[in-house]
Amino acid sequence: MSWAAHQFEVYAVQAHLPKKMRGKVSFWAIWLGDSTPDLLSKFWVYGITIGGRRYGASVPQQWHRGWPGMGFTHTLFAGLVIAGAFWLWRRNRAFTVGYLLGYAAHALTDVNDSVGTMLLFPFSTINWTLETWAYAATKSGGKYLDAAAYYSSLGLVMDLFWMVVVLGSWRVLTREHWRTSVVPADPHVWSWLGRFLPERALLALYRATFFYGLCRMTAWSTWSHLIARPEIDGVTRRGYPFDLSWTGPYWLEARSLPHVSPYIVLPATLGLLAVVYWSASRLWEPMGRRDRTVATEG
Amino acid sequence: MTAPPGERDHLGDRRLSRREEIIWYGVAAVTYVAASIVEKGLLNWIVGPLWLVAVVWGGPALVDRLRGRR
Numbered sequence: 434m435s436w437a438a439h440q441f442e443v444y445a446v447q448a449h450l451p452k453k454m455r456g457k458v459s460f461w462a463i464w465l466g467d468s469t470p471d472l473l474s475k476f477w478v479y480g481i482t483i484g485g486r487r488y489g490a491s492v493p494q495q496w497h498r499g500w501p502g503m504g505f506t507h508t509l510f511a512g513l514v515i516a517g518a519f520w521l522w523r524r525n526r527a528f529t530v531g532y533l534l535g536y537a538a539h540a541l542t543d544v545n546d547s548v549g550t551m552l553l554f555p556f557s558t559i560n561w562t563l564e565t566w567a568y569a570a571t572k573s574g575g576k577y578l579d580a581a582a583y584y585s586s587l588g589l590v591m592d593l594f595w596m597v598v599v600l601g602s603w604r605v606l607t608r609e610h611w612r613t614s615v616v617p618a619d620p621h622v623w624s625w626l627g628r629f630l631p632e633r634a635l636l637a638l639y640r641a642t643f644f645y646g647l648c649r650m651t652a653w654s655t656w657s658h659l660i661a662r663p664e665i666d667g668v669t670r671r672g673y674p675f676d677l678s679w680t681g682p683y684w685l686e687a688r689s690l691p692h693v694s695p696y697i698v699l700p701a702t703l704g705l706l707a708v709v710y711w712s713a714s715r716l717w718e719p720m721g722r723r724d725r726t727v728a729t730e731g
Numbered sequence: 732m733t734a735p736p737g738e739r740d741h742l743g744d745r746r747l748s749r750r751e752e753i754i755w756y757g758v759a760a761v762t763y764v765a766a767s768i769v770e771k772g773l774l775n776w777i778v779g780p781l782w783l784v785a786v787v788w789g790g791p792a793l794v795d796r797l798r799g800r801r
Contacts (some may be wrong), residue, residue: 645779
């Protein structure tokens with residue numbers, strides 16, 4: 434799975450909206466769309482321990498990304514269904530398109546770990562994975578081992594990549610962008626929040642997801658490499674060792690599910706991303722003619 | 732001592748200068764990272780954002796109060 438990358442990609446989507454959508458797509462919808470897959474499934478991956486007994490998935494990767502399991506939450510199909518249902522309910526294109534783009538970002542970037550996602554669900558339940566780094570959620574290791582593995586592998590590079598993408602579009606984090614592009618797309622939400630919060634708090638709330646991603650990347654990396662004292666191959670080490678090889682780190686068995694050849698995954702993923710953006714762009718105007726909020730505002 | 736009207740937002744709160752923003756965001760980041768290394772339960776999508784908002788909202792207000800500034 435990805436860690437801070439899922440926080441950074443929200444701003445990457447916000448910063449790279451098609452020109453005609455800028456200032457008109459809900460930032461909160463992008464955030465919610467990107468958050469939904471893990472909100473629906475991750476709680477059971479690590480499980481909870483009550484009275485010394487663990488309650489959680491017996492095979493975490495199967496629950497998280499497989500079928501049968503909750504793997505459908507990490508598919509474009511699920512994003513389309515939920516976004517479509519919202520459109521039928523509220524006829525609000527700002528939210529519908531934002532939600533779909535956020536959801537697609539999460540489902541597509543999660544092909545990078547060794548379990549991947551079911552890109553062609555419901556037509557196929559086979560997983561698509563680039564095996565870039567090891568999926569490391571296990572019953573015994575829990576969140577700590579998962580974090581250590583991720584931040585010792587190309588997963589850290591993934592987080593840094595998306596951080597650089599956002600910083601390369603740094604204006605997306607400015608007060609000016611928030612005022613001119615974020616607030617107008619969600620006027621009711623920001624207006625309601627503004628009844629209680631001063632502007633500096635509203636702006637902080639907008640930037641908070643990026644802040645959280647940056648801090649969790651820093652905290653987990655620091656803990657993994659400077660504080661933790663793992664025993665690997667019978668040797669107690671000062672910090673988990675880095676391993677930036679493909680499907681690393683070497684000191685942990687990468688979890689997997691039946692999957693297609695990794696060589697076709699990257700072009701397929703990029704192709705699906707292009708289809709999502711193209712479809713959203715083509716539907717934007719027709720949705721605008723049916724949008725109740727646009728009609729109301731004249 | 733009060734801030735000029737142009738530096739006030741819709742609730743009458745003082746807007747932060749760029750320098751103040753950098754300082755308070757830095758304070759939030761350093762304290763959050765330090766606290767969460769010790770207590771990893773703080774590393775979640777609720778506490779993280781709330782931490783930033785609380786520091787950026789409350790920190791300048793507390794400093795202003797201590798300095799006798801509105």
